[in-house]
Every structure is written in structure tokens, then in C-alpha cells.
Amino acid sequence: MSGDTEIWITGIGAVSPLGCGIEAISTSVLAGKTSIGPITHFDTSTHASKIASHIGLIPDSPWPVHPALPPTGKLIETCSALALDNAGWHPASGRLGVVLGVGPDWMLSWESTWGPVPTGTLYQPGSPFPSYTDLLARHWQGTMAPSIQLSSACASGNHALALAAAMLKGGAADAVLAGAAAVNTTPLTLAVFGNLRATSRRNDDPTRACRPFDRERDGFVMGDGGALFVLETATRARARGARPLAILAGWGMTSDAHHLVMPSTDQTHVVSAMRQALERAKVTSTEPGYINAHAPGTPAGDAMEAQAIRQVASDTGISAPVSSTKAATGHLLAAAASLELAIGIGCLERQAIPATLNLDTVDTSCEGIDHVHGESRSTPLRWILSNAFGFGGSNCSVVLRLPPRI
Amino acid sequence: MARQARGTTIRKPVVPEIQAREWVIACHGYAEAEHEAIAPLRRQFADSWTGPGKGSMRHMEDQTAVALEAVRLARLMAPDLAFDDWAVLACPLLPGRTTFRDNLQRYAEDGAWAISPQVIPQCSLHSLPGQVSIILGAHGPNLGIGGWPGTEDQVWSAAWAIDLAVEPQGLWLIWTGLETDFLPSGTSSTRLRALAVALSRHTTDHDGDGKWRLAIGAPNHDDLPWCPWKTGSLLKDQRSPWSASVGSSSLSLRFVAPEQNK
Numbered sequence: 001m002s003g004d005t006e007i008w009i010t011g012i013g014a015v016s017p018l019g020c021g022i023e024a025i026s027t028s029v030l031a032g033k034t035s036i037g038p039i040t041h042f043d044t045s046t047h048a049s050k051i052a053s054h055i056g057l058i059p060d061s062p063w064p065v066h067p068a069l070p071p072t073g074k075l076i077e078t079c080s081a082l083a084l085d086n087a088g089w090h091p092a093s094g095r096l097g098v099v100l101g102v103g104p105d106w107m108l109s110w111e112s113t114w115g116p117v118p119t120g121t122l123y124q125p126g127s128p129f130p131s132y133t134d135l136l137a138r139h140w141q142g143t144m145a146p147s148i149q150l151s152s153a154c155a156s157g158n159h160a161l162a163l164a165a166a167m168l169k170g171g172a173a174d175a176v177l178a179g180a181a182a183v184n185t186t187p188l189t190l191a192v193f194g195n196l197r198a199t200s201r202r203n204d205d206p207t208r209a210c211r212p213f214d215r216e217r218d219g220f221v222m223g224d225g226g227a228l229f230v231l232e233t234a235t236r237a238r239a240r241g242a243r244p245l246a247i248l249a250g251w252g253m254t255s256d257a258h259h260l261v262m263p264s265t266d267q268t269h270v271v272s273a274m275r276q277a278l279e280r281a282k283v284t285s286t287e288p289g290y291i292n293a294h295a296p297g298t299p300a301g302d303a304m305e306a307q308a309i310r311q312v313a314s315d316t317g318i319s320a321p322v323s324s325t326k327a328a329t330g331h332l333l334a335a336a337a338s339l340e341l342a343i344g345i346g347c348l349e350r351q352a353i354p355a356t357l358n359l360d361t362v363d364t365s366c367e368g369i370d371h372v373h374g375e376s377r378s379t380p381l382r383w384i385l386s387n388a389f390g391f392g393g394s395n396c397s398v399v400l401r402l403p404p405r406i
Numbered sequence: 407m408a409r410q411a412r413g414t415t416i417r418k419p420v421v422p423e424i425q426a427r428e429w430v431i432a433c434h435g436y437a438e439a440e441h442e443a444i445a446p447l448r449r450q451f452a453d454s455w456t457g458p459g460k461g462s463m464r465h466m467e468d469q470t471a472v473a474l475e476a477v478r479l480a481r482l483m484a485p486d487l488a489f490d491d492w493a494v495l496a497c498p499l500l501p502g503r504t505t506f507r508d509n510l511q512r513y514a515e516d517g518a519w520a521i522s523p524q525v526i527p528q529c530s531l532h533s534l535p536g537q538v539s540i541i542l543g544a545h546g547p548n549l550g551i552g553g554w555p556g557t558e559d560q561v562w563s564a565a566w567a568i569d570l571a572v573e574p575q576g577l578w579l580i581w582t583g584l585e586t587d588f589l590p591s592g593t594s595s596t597r598l599r600a601l602a603v604a605l606s607r608h609t610t611d612h613d614g615d616g617k618w619r620l621a622i623g624a625p626n627h628d629d630l631p632w633c634p635w636k637t638g639s640l641l642k643d644q645r646s647p648w649s650a651s652v653g654s655s656s657l658s659l660r661f662v663a664p665e666q667n668k
Contacts (some may be wrong), residue, residue: 046517095656099567102553104530107506131554137654144625146563146653151531151550159549163564166571171424172563172656188509191518192526253547253572255494255539259459260527269545276572391527392536392548 007165008237008244008403011087011230013079014342015181016329017053017223021082025329025339026346029354030376034328036221037206042187048194051206052185053223053330063139071183076100076132079181079228080139087175087230088242094174097145098133099164100228101156101180103334104189111188136177145173153390154294155253156180157227157337158398162251164231174236179338181226189333190222196261198298210331211358212295212324213302213366220296223330227342244403246345249383250283252276256393263301263389267308270387273395274312277385281399285317289383290353292340295324296331303365305387310368320385323372327357337388341398344384348402353377424657426623427569429605432487432576435480436638437472438599447471451541459540465524467505468598469498469582470534476580476600477538484604489576492604493546493568494535496580497561497634498553502529538578546574558583559632563653565605566622576606581634601638618644619662625651626658 014021017035018028028035035053044050061077062085069077089096133147146167152159157180164178193199200219202209211217231248252273258264283289291309295302302324313319325343332339347353359373384400439447448471452463466474473496481487505525512520527533531550539548547568552560558581565577582600605620618641632650640648640661649660 044518046519048518097656102531104502104526107502107526107529111506111510131552131557133560134554134556144654144656146560146567146656148560148564148567149552149554149557150564151553152548153530153532153536156532159547162571163567166567167563169425170566170570172566172653187518188506188513188521189526191513191521192523194518195521195523196527197523251571255536255545255548257539257543257545258457260462260533260536260540262458272545390532391530392532393539394532394536394548396547 005169006234007168007248008232008234009229009246009248009345010232010237010242010244011083011089012227012245012342012345013082013086014227014339015059015075015079016225016339017055018329020059022342022346026343026350029325029328029343030350030352032355032357032375034207034357036210036330039185047190048201049190049199050203051209051221053221054185055183055224072181073132073135075181075183075226079179079226080136080177083177083228083230089175089230091140093240095145096140097164097167097173097176098136098147099160099167099176099178100133100149101160101334101338102132102149102151103153103156103182103184111186151334152394152396153392154333154336155388155390155394155396156334157341158251158386158388158396159253161229161248161341161398162253162396165248165251168231168233175230175232177228177230179226179228180335181228181338182332182335183224184222184333185224193222200297208358210297210327212293212297212326212356213306213362213371214359215361215363217297217299217302219298220326220331223332225329225332225339226335227338243406246348247401247403249401250277250281250399251396252280253396256395258393261391263304264393267304267311270304270308270389270395271311274308274385274387274397275316277397277399278316278318281383281401283318283383283399287382288380289320289385290347290381291320291322292344292384292386293322293324294387294389296326301389303363306366306369319370321353321370321372321377323354323356325354337386340386341400344386344400348381348384348400351378351381353379424624425570426621427566428619428621429577429607431618431620431641432604432606433480433483434603434641435476436601437475437479438597439472440597444468444471444598447475462524462527465528466537467501467529467533469501469600470537472598472600473534473538473580473582473602474541476602480602480604489542489544491546491575492542492544492578493574494539494544494548494578495551495561495564495568496535496538497551497558498531498534499555499583500553501531501533505529534580534582538580544578547572558634559652562622562632562659563657566657576604579603579605601634603641617664621660621662622657624658625655629658632659
């Protein structure tokens with residue numbers, strides 16, 4: 001990419017069962033709290049997994065919201081409004097682009113709205129549920145900047161930020177609202193991942209069920225929430241007096257081209273995504289940082305990632321403490337990377353690394369990296385690498401840097 | 407709550423120029439199939455696949471099967487082209503509608519155990535590009551784009567942004583949809599269609615001379631909105647240059663004739 005324009009994150013709207021806003025969420029994560037518990041909002045008697053980090057009541061959006069908008073749509077609206085407010089951005093500030101990461105969202109809309117036998121005009125243009133990018137764009141019509149709705153499964157949030165940065169550097173927008181949010185804990189989604197044997201079945205001990213990198217891990221626990229960010233070039237942000245919360249410094253993206261569901265046993269392409277991000281961000285081996293691992297607590301995924309992190313350290317000399325925050329927040333699927341980036345910004349602000357909860361005994365396949373477990377670690381931090389890997393073999397890593405003090 | 411510094415002097419920002427991107431049209435393919443022809447097509451791809459995931463390919467979503475056929479036809483135009491570092495961007499239209507209908511009904515009747523574990527892996531927005539990346543051995547990013555009616559042109563904005571973000575060697579762009587929309591509670595008799603276009607990086611002054619190109623750049627306010635299915639016939643005919651509006655009219659897509667190549 002030509003030019004050397006710095007990309008600033010100037011606003012965040014983050015919502016999770018752990019709280020609203022990065023202050024509340026980061027405080028909880030660094031204190032070792034978890035929002036995982038039994039599912040009570042639908043009958044789980046036939047489900048293998050009966051636990052989740054469910055959001056319950058979604059904070060109201062200040063915007064007029066369609067009364068029949070499904071929960072994911074409401075959450076996206078709320079996170080968007082919070083992010084724009086946090087950035088001090090208003091429609092007259094310029095051309096606002098949107099890059100939104102999504103999962104199987106229209107399926108969730110259908111499930112929550114119509115139930116098993118849909119009627120009406122769900123598929124017709126002009127139906128009550130256009131794309132979420134169209135819904136958002138209605139709030140600031142005529143801004144003439146691109147909107148993109150994308151999915152790379154659990155890597156969607158990171159891809160959204162990387163494309164937003166490109167959109168800014170390419171000159172098509174003055175600011176971009178980017179990220180992902182989702183209410184995943186629905187009957188069908190829980191059933192699918194349960195039947196894939198991807199979710200933990202430790203139903204009698206919910207707070208200790210998600211165990212990234214641990215010898216006793218047996219799958220992830222689903223979660224709700226998300227985060228949207230306002231991104232601007234440093235030049236543009238300075239011009240309107242906006243302050244940076246973090247610098248989006250690097251990104252790397254690859255595909256395994258191996259299997260729709262299973263991670264490849266060959267880490268080449270995961271390593272490549274991480275290295276691209278570190279190189280683009282010009283991270284050096286002497287700078288202190290933190291790796292927020294994707295590590296959802298699945299046997300194959302955690303082992304593969306630990307091996308890739310070891311390989312990156314071996315190849316580049318860049319190593320850093322590692323933890324996964326999914327035992328605190330649950331796995332937000334398409335929105336996971338976005339919430340983890342928001343937590344990462346909280347870590348940069350506080351110069352602290354959260355612990356991987358429930359990591360009692362590091363599995364032999366996950367050894368050889370500096371795991372943060374037990375309690376959070378206060379330490380100087382200049383950068384954070386956040387990994388996200390999704391179905392379809394998508395890998396996307398993002399590096400955030402500590403912003404300049406203004 | 408706003409973090410904007412209070413009392414600071416607001417300076418007028420410099421509006422950057424929109425960076426243009428241009429690609430050589432390496433190959434393209436169009437496929438369509440009646441709903442009844444999908445199952446044999448799906449079997450054909452699964453049976454001929456020798457890599458991992460052969461079993462899961464038997465569950466691929468209808469639009470994915472037609473997309474793979476469009477990609478297969480496109481590759482006949484450029485049989486020697488390798489796609490190792492290519493990106494795949496695809497816009498299936500509300501994929502999985504019949505599968506979701508069936509599984510929601512099963513859930514209502516028999517509970518969670520009756521649900522297929524393939525529903526989300528095969529029927530999500532990311533499923534089609536993921537499957538294409540596997541078939542092609544493409545290790546650049548693979549992304550589902552849009553997915554709703556009216557979002558088809560988001561593929562162009564995404565192609566432009568991906569090209570700026572990671573400069574892949576090339577891009578596969580794929581659109582799928584149904585000729586006439588239908589509700590899953592009704593009959594499933596409809597025609598599915600797919601357009602696949604492979605765009606390779608323009609690396610030297612001589613690359614692609616004599617070939618048509620596609621370029622994205624600053625908006626041209628005379629442009630009409632872009633339509634994927636019209637593009638299919640224009641690519642096939644290759645008679646005259648054209649341009650269309652994409653990305654909420656923030657970008658212009660241009661079909662550039664060989665004699666205009668410089």
C-alpha cells in the first residue's frame with residue numbers, strides 16, 4: 001500500500017455481558033471475572049452444551065431502531081452509536097464508510113423472528129431486514145463512502161479493521177466505522193456447534209468450562225457481544241482534534257485452503273498471517289508486547305496456535321506473553337476478534353495483560369510459550385497482536401500500537 | 407463521552423485522492439442450473455475431490471455448487487494459471503435457506519440432536535469463498551461479502567480494499583443467486599446462477615497487453631449502478647468499454663478496452 005499514513009482508532013463502542021464500554025469490560029477481564037453461566041433464556045434439555053456468556057438485555061441505541069430488529073441488529077446499532085459518540089464523530093464530519101463483520105446473521109434473524117416456518121417476505125428487497133450495512137447507512141445518508149459487510153467466520157472482526165484501514169489509506173472515506181457484534185446464543189447455533197463437538201460439555205461447572213491451552217480443555221463456550229471502532233487517518237483525526245485510543249499498525253491475512261472446519265496441521269499460513277501483521281507494524285524483538293491468542297479452548301485449535309506462536313518467535317525473534325480472554329467472555333464467533341481488540345486497547349491503556357482463566361496445567365501440545373495464567377500481569381506494553389482464525393480456513397492477525405499522548 | 411479535544415482549532419483536512427486499482431481479466435465463467443441439477447453437481451465435485459474434507463463437500467450449499475461450476479468453466483480459459491496467493495471474494499445471496507428451513511423444523515420437532523452440524527459451516531456467508539479457496543489452493547484471504555439482496559456491488563469495494571491492504575497476486579470475484587427469488591415454504595423450483603471472474607495483478611507495463619481490464623477509481627457521477635448479471639454478458643461480448651457506479655457511488659468500476667491499455 002502506498003503512503004505511510006498512520007491509522008488511529010478514535011472511538012470504541014463495546015458491549016459484552018461483562019459490561020458496557022472498554023473500561024468496564026477491561027476491568028472485569030483483568031480482574032479474572034467471567035460471564036459464562038447456564039443458559040436460561042431457552043430450553044437446553046436436548047443440547048449437549050447448556051452454557052454460554054449470554055448478553056440478556058441489550059443497552060438501548062440512541063438511534064431510532066426498527067422495533068422488529070433482531071438482537072444482533074440491535075447490538076450492532078448500539079455499538080455503532082457508542083463508537084461514533086466516543087469518537088465525537090457526527091455526519092457533518094465527512095464521508096463515513098462502514099466495514100461490518102457478520103456471521104450467519106440472517107439465519108439468526110430468521111430464527112428469532114419467524115421460528116421454524118417462515119412466512120412473509122424475508123428474501124425480498126425492501127423487506128424489514130436489509131443488510132446491516134444498509135441499516136446503519138440510513139442514519140447518515142448521502143455520505144458517499146463504501147459500505148462492506150463481510151464474513152470470514154471467527155476472523156471477521158479483524159478482517160473488518162484491515163479493510164477499513166485500506167479504505168482510509170486509499171482515500172475513499174474520511175472515517176470508517178468497523179468491527180463486529182453478534183448475539184450468537186440461539187437454539188440453532190448452540191445445537192450446530194454442540195453437534196460438531198466444538199463446545200464444552202462441562203455443564204456442571206460453567207465458570208471453569210472454557211479452558212484455553214489447558215490439558216483438560218474440551219471445547220469453547222459460546223458468547224454474545226462485540227465492538228465497533230471508528231478509524232481515521234492520523235492527519236484527519238488531528239485536524240478535527242480527535243484523540244487516538246490506539247494505532248492500527250499492522251494486519252496479515254491468509255487462508256489454509258485445507259478444510260472448511262478443521263484447522264490445518266500445517267501452521268505455515270497462520271504463521272504467515274502473524275508475520276505479515278508484525279512486519280507491517282514494524283514490531284522489533286526488543287519492544288515489549290502481548291499476544292491475545294484466538295485459543296477458544298478446542299483441542300486442535302489451541303495446539304495449532306501455540307505451535308504457530310512458537311514458530312513466529314523462532315523465525316523472527318519476536319516473542320511476547322500470551323493469553324486468551326475467551327474463558328472470560330465466551331467465544332463471540334464472528335464478533336470475537338472485535339471484542340478482543342477492544343480488550344487489547346484496554347490492556348494498552350492499563351499496561352497490563354489478562355490471565356488465561358482456568359489454565360491449571362498447560363497441555364504438552366501448548367508448551368513453549370510464555371502463558372499468562374493465575375492472575376493478570378502488569379508490564380510495559382508497546383504493542384498487541386490479536387489472532388483470529390475462522391471456518392473456511394481464514395486467518396487474520398492484527399497489531400495495535402500504543403498511541404502518542406495528545 | 408466524546409473524546410474530541412475541547413477548544414482545539416479545527417483545521418481543514420486535506421482530502422486524499424482515491425487510489426485507482428487495475429487488474430487484467432484472466433478468465434471468467436458463468437453457470438446456471440435448475441434446482442434439480444444441484445445434487446448431481448454437488449456429487450460430481452465431492453467425488454472428484456482427493457483432498458481433506460471430501461465428506462463435508464457432499465453437504466455443500468446449492469449456491470456453492472453452482473459457483474464451483476462457474477469457477478471450473480472459467481479455469482478452462484486459463485488452464486495454466488496457478489492461484490496460490492490469490493484472494494477469493496464471494497457474494498452468495500442469503501445462502502442456506504432450504505437447509506435452515508429443514509433444520510428449524512427438525513429442531514421444533516426433535517430438539518437439538520436432530521440438527522445437522524453442517525448448517526453453519528456450509529450455509530454461512532463465508533462458506534462459499536472458503537470452499538472455493540480450498541478447491542483452488544488459494545492462500546490469500548477468502549471472504550464472504552454482502553450476502554443480502556442489493557449488496558452485490560460491495561464485492562467491488564472489498565476487492566479494491568483487499569488489493570490495497572495485502573496486494574494479492576490476483577482476485578477471484580464470485581456472485582451467486584437465484585433467477586427468481588423464492589420462499590423456502592414454497593416450492594424449490596428455481597434456477598440458480600453464478601458468475602466467477604478472475605483478475606490478475608498488473609505487474610509490468612506489458613502484462614495484459616491485448617486483454618481487457620477492470621479498474622476501480624474515483625467516482626464518475628454519470629455512471630449507472632452496477633449489476634452482476636449484466637456484467638457477465640458484457641464480459642462475454644467484450645465489445646465496448648463501459649463504467650458503472652459501485653460502493654454507494656463512491657467508486658467507479660471501468661471496463662477498459664485493450665487499445666486503452668497503457
